[in-house]
Amino acid sequence: xxxxxxxxxxxxxxxxxxxxxxxxxxxxxxxxxxxxxxxxxxxxxxxxxxxxxxxxxxxxxxxxxxxxxxxxxxxxxxxxxxxxxxxxxxxxxxxxxxxxxxxxxxxxxxxxxxxxxxxxxxxxxxxxxxxxxxxxxxxxxxxxxxxxxxxxxxxxxxxxxxxxxxxx
Numbered sequence: 001x002x003x004x005x006x007x008x009x010x011x012x013x014x015x016x017x018x019x020x021x022x023x024x025x026x027x028x029x030x031x032x033x034x035x036x037x038x039x040x041x042x043x044x045x046x047x048x049x050x051x052x053x054x055x056x057x058x059x060x061x062x063x064x065x066x067x068x069x070x071x072x073x074x075x076x077x078x079x080x081x082x083x084x085x086x087x088x089x090x091x092x093x094x095x096x097x098x099x100x101x102x103x104x105x106x107x108x109x110x111x112x113x114x115x116x117x118x119x120x121x122x123x124x125x126x127x128x129x130x131x132x133x134x135x136x137x138x139x140x141x142x143x144x145x146x147x148x149x150x151x152x153x154x155x156x157x158x159x160x161x162x163x164x165x166x167x168x
Contacts, residue, residue, distance in 0.1 A: 066081075080151070
């Protein structure tokens with residue numbers, strides 16, 4: 001299952017594309033990475049950031065553009081992508097946020113109860129994400145539990161990033 005980010009934008013660096021990724025997707029990701037690192041970052045940086053992880057086996061860096069939501073000073077990323085397997089216990093990750101590189105501590109959340117509230121926040125701030133994730137809000141504003149459970153069964157999780165830089 002592809003990552004449900006805005007336009008499914010979670011991908012490895014262009015030098016090592018995922019085998020199931022289309023050429024169009026790789027080109028789009030490369031363009032978004034370029035823009036998020038440039039002076040033009042404001043076009044996308046309200047909803048997207050780049051999380052850079054180091055491959056456990058390859059040692060290569062993978063820069064993944066992903067959708068995010070802000071919550072209590074943290075950044076929430078809903079994802080089913082495999083890049084999160086490269087997060088290493090006790091090690092922070094590099095994040096490009098609003099045109100600046102920062103370090104962030106992380107937590108991967110996979111349990112339904114804590115994710116319900118976090119996904120509500122993600123969907124309120126970044127509704128496009130829900131179309132890719134297959135998760136929506138019900139009429140009362142709560143997360144559709146059946147859709148959330150199906151996404152969790154397919155490998156979806158929330159990565160909560162805690163930026164170390166207090167001046168964000």
